[in-house]
Amino acid sequence: MSGEAQVSLSEVVRRYDGPPVVQALGPISLDIKCGEFFSIVGPSGCGKSTLLDVVAGLVRPSSGSVRFEGKELHGEVPDGIGVVFQEDSSMPWLSVRDNVAFGLRTSGLSKQEAATRVDHAISFMGLSQFAGHYPAQLSGGMRQRVCIARTLVLKPRLILLDEPFGALDQQTRLLMGDELLRLWRETGATVLLITHALDEAAMLSDRVGVMSARPGRFIDMVETGWPRDRDSRVISDAQFGALTARLWSSLRAESLKTLGRAA
Amino acid sequence: MSELSFDNTQKLSARRHFRAFDAIVVVLLMLTLWQAIGSWTQGVAVSPPLPTLVYLAGLLGTPMFWAHAAATLEAFLLAFVLSALIGLLLGLIFGIRRFAGEVAEPILAGFYTIPKVTLYPVVLLLFGLGMSAKVAFGVMHGLVPMTLFTLGAVRNLPPVLVRTARVMRLSPGRTMRWILVPACLPDIVNGLRISFSLSLLGVLIGEMFSSQRGLGFLLVNGMAQHNVRLSTAVVTVIVVIAIAANTLMLRLDRRFARRSDTAG
Amino acid sequence: MTRRHAALFVRIAILTSLVALLEIGCRLGFIDTLTVIAPSDMVASMADQIRSGDLDASIVTTFSTILIAFALAVVLGTALGALIHRFARLRDVADPLLASYYSVPTFIFYPLLVALLGLGKAPLVVLGILSATPAVVISTLSGLDSVAPVLMKLARVHRLTPARTLTWIVLPAVMPHLFTGFKLALSYALIGVIAGEFILSGTGLGYAISYAYQSFDNRAMYGVMLFVLLVAVTANGILYVWEGRLARRRSRG
Numbered sequence: 210m211s212g213e214a215q216v217s218l219s220e221v222v223r224r225y226d227g228p229p230v231v232q233a234l235g236p237i238s239l240d241i242k243c244g245e246f247f248s249i250v251g252p253s254g255c256g257k258s259t260l261l262d263v264v265a266g267l268v269r270p271s272s273g274s275v276r277f278e279g280k281e282l283h284g285e286v287p288d289g290i291g292v293v294f295q296e297d298s299s300m301p302w303l304s305v306r307d308n309v310a311f312g313l314r315t316s317g318l319s320k321q322e323a324a325t326r327v328d329h330a331i332s333f334m335g336l337s338q339f340a341g342h343y344p345a346q347l348s349g350g351m352r353q354r355v356c357i358a359r360t361l362v363l364k365p366r367l368i369l370l371d372e373p374f375g376a377l378d379q380q381t382r383l384l385m386g387d388e389l390l391r392l393w394r395e396t397g398a399t400v401l402l403i404t405h406a407l408d409e410a411a412m413l414s415d416r417v418g419v420m421s422a423r424p425g426r427f428i429d430m431v432e433t434g435w436p437r438d439r440d441s442r443v444i445s446d447a448q449f450g451a452l453t454a455r456l457w458s459s460l461r462a463e464s465l466k467t468l469g470r471a472a
Numbered sequence: 473m474s475e476l477s478f479d480n481t482q483k484l485s486a487r488r489h490f491r492a493f494d495a496i497v498v499v500l501l502m503l504t505l506w507q508a509i510g511s512w513t514q515g516v517a518v519s520p521p522l523p524t525l526v527y528l529a530g531l532l533g534t535p536m537f538w539a540h541a542a543a544t545l546e547a548f549l550l551a552f553v554l555s556a557l558i559g560l561l562l563g564l565i566f567g568i569r570r571f572a573g574e575v576a577e578p579i580l581a582g583f584y585t586i587p588k589v590t591l592y593p594v595v596l597l598l599f600g601l602g603m604s605a606k607v608a609f610g611v612m613h614g615l616v617p618m619t620l621f622t623l624g625a626v627r628n629l630p631p632v633l634v635r636t637a638r639v640m641r642l643s644p645g646r647t648m649r650w651i652l653v654p655a656c657l658p659d660i661v662n663g664l665r666i667s668f669s670l671s672l673l674g675v676l677i678g679e680m681f682s683s684q685r686g687l688g689f690l691l692v693n694g695m696a697q698h699n700v701r702l703s704t705a706v707v708t709v710i711v712v713i714a715i716a717a718n719t720l721m722l723r724l725d726r727r728f729a730r731r732s733d734t735a736g
Numbered sequence: 737m738t739r740r741h742a743a744l745f746v747r748i749a750i751l752t753s754l755v756a757l758l759e760i761g762c763r764l765g766f767i768d769t770l771t772v773i774a775p776s777d778m779v780a781s782m783a784d785q786i787r788s789g790d791l792d793a794s795i796v797t798t799f800s801t802i803l804i805a806f807a808l809a810v811v812l813g814t815a816l817g818a819l820i821h822r823f824a825r826l827r828d829v830a831d832p833l834l835a836s837y838y839s840v841p842t843f844i845f846y847p848l849l850v851a852l853l854g855l856g857k858a859p860l861v862v863l864g865i866l867s868a869t870p871a872v873v874i875s876t877l878s879g880l881d882s883v884a885p886v887l888m889k890l891a892r893v894h895r896l897t898p899a900r901t902l903t904w905i906v907l908p909a910v911m912p913h914l915f916t917g918f919k920l921a922l923s924y925a926l927i928g929v930i931a932g933e934f935i936l937s938g939t940g941l942g943y944a945i946s947y948a949y950q951s952f953d954n955r956a957m958y959g960v961m962l963f964v965l966l967v968a969v970t971a972n973g974i975l976y977v978w979e980g981r982l983a984r985r986r987s988r989g
């Protein structure tokens with residue numbers, strides 16, 4: 210699979226029929242390589258969440274095509290994709306263990322195999338102590354970890370994250386970023402991260418795509434060049450400052466446009 | 473996320489066009505149903521819409537009707553005002569004194585679920601027949617919800633408001649007037665609305681058993697005399713008044729809610 | 737002792753003292769026993785009537801009517817709630833109706849129901865259904881509203897069938913609201929049926945109270961009254977505690 214793109218978007222456009230007709234996204238063309246850690250940053254309302262929905266198969270593009278592992282998507286989520294949403298999607302009526310095991314209900318795995326995977330995911334995300342707790346008893350960061358663990362058990366080949374750490378404080382975010390990198394290395398999956406935090410994108414990713422204001426298109430593509438075994442301590446590297454500066458210089462004008470529009 | 477809001481704005485504008493049309497359709501459907509039941513029972517159980525309205529028009533011209541209406545209004549106003557004031561006071565006390573509130577709330581909630589009709593004979597024995605029994609029935613129904621709503625309003629007050637009042641060194645009176653009461657107002661108005669409907673219900677029930685005056689009595693009297701048009705007409709009047717009052721109070725409620733939303 | 741236990745203790749103490757006061761007042765003649773009889777007499781009267789089997793027919797009638805009305809209201813209310821939630825236009829029509837529904841005293845239709853359906857179980861069941869169903873509809877709507885949209889997205893990411901989405905995600909998510917609706921339904925059905933029996937019926941516990949009152953048999957009247965109150969408080973109390981237990985898991989523990 211190396212060399213060939215795992216995810217391929219070609220001239221994807223997403224429109225909303227009005228009145229008035231609004232073009233929310235595109236045209237976007239993008240190839241994400243297998244095993245790559247790719248982030249997207251952009252001003253609010255630029256359509257980055259819509260882009261994630263399109264890649265996941267939750268939403269059909271108005272025109273253009275989306276391909277996952279060579280097959281075109283038609284508004285259905287294909288096998289092998291895991292999604293961590295921005296909002297807390299933990300199920301309040303299930304314990305942490307049952308939440309994590311939820312994804313395996315339809316998998317056809319034997320009970321032992323499922324239990325093994327669940328235990329592994331729970332300990333991998335550092336939740337072993339809380340396996341019997343309910344989401345309401347956990348902090349926001351831990352709940353997101355539950356959601357990530359739940360995605361993990363299915364061994365997805367592509368993991369999509371939509372501003373997963375948006376509701377967390379900065380320090381927790383930095384730590385969660387390290388967790389995400391650990392996950393990425395262990396599973397060998399491709400990661401697509403949507404974030405509004407430039408530093409997060411700069412320190413975590415192999416490549417960052419900068420989106421314009423609505424209708425979102427890519428205005429810059431930045432290769433970070435980080436080694437695979439990185440963590441949040443790259444912020445001390447001079448390269449980090451340069452990357453963040455470049456991202457902001459591309460983004461600033463677009464953000465001002467959005468602000469002007471909102472005001 | 474932005475996707476949801478786009479889809480919603482388009483759907484909303486279409487819905488607004490349909491709303492007026494649908495409202496008319498519903499009213500027509502209800503009138504048709506009324507007519508159907510009326511004619512199917514040959515006017516023995518229910519009088520159909522048109523004869524009822526004609527009869528009602530005539531009824532509204534008689535002093536007899538207005539005497540009864542006045543009797544109900546008098547009892548109701550007394551019951552409602554008593555329920556509202558006592559309920560407000562009790563609610564404030566139970567809301568502010570947390571422990572008292574914790575003790576009292578299940579008792580009040582329990583009272584709410586009792587078929588109060590079973591206590592009517594007790595009320596009749598205590599108050600005799602007449603006005604005081606009717607008012608007692610009304611208060612019996614209207615007091616508890618008012619108390620519970622006020623209690624809830626005070627209890628759900630964000631503590632930061634009280635802290636703000638202390639930082640600004642406001643006197644207890646000012647704290648109550650400038651901060652507590654305005655903040656609790658939406659829930660209190662809601663409580664008033666429920667209390668209104670229930671006090672009216674209590675007074676009407678009281679009139680059905682224990683009175684020779686009032687709309688409740690008129691209803692039961694109509695049944696006893698097999699005057700179907702009278703009973704249907706009285707039911708219509710009661711329904712219209714109840715819904716009109718409730719709708720009015722809902723509008724009021726919404727205005728208060730909107731204000732507090734922008735402030736909070 | 738935790739605060740909750742302390743409150744419970746005080747509550748029991750207050751209620752017990754009120755009953756004791758009433759007892760003493762009646763025994764010592766401060767309270768006219770033609771109006772209110774002593775609590776111990778009420779209990780004795782209730783026990784006598786139950787033991788002698790006098791109340792058996794009334795109990796069976798009333799309870800069966802309430803349960804039928806409750807069951808029908810729950811099924812009808814949940815179905816209607818789901819239907820109304822599904823179609824926005826229907827919802828726009830239904831919302832104002834539901835908001836005004838309980839402001840109209842339902843019992844005023846009861847005499848008309850009797851004229852329509854005769855004296856017997858039918859008008860009482862209908863009255864119970866009319867009283868209870870809207871509460872279930874409102875709770876169902878509230879419950880369905882509360883299902884976070886992200887959970888529906890989750891269902892699609894896990895590629896669940898519509899049936900599984902319903903049973904694995906929607907139903908558990910709305911359960912607390914549904915349960916509240918059922919609790920209210922029992923409450924309103926009970927009140928509606930007994931009120932109906934009291935106003936205009938020939939059988940049932942409500943009628944038994946009314947008949948005793950009109951026969952100046954205060955002792956019998958208070959006995960039945962006590963029984964009805966105990967049943968109401970117990971049934972609602974059980975559901976209330978159950979509801980609290982269900983809710984506690986899901987809210988800030």
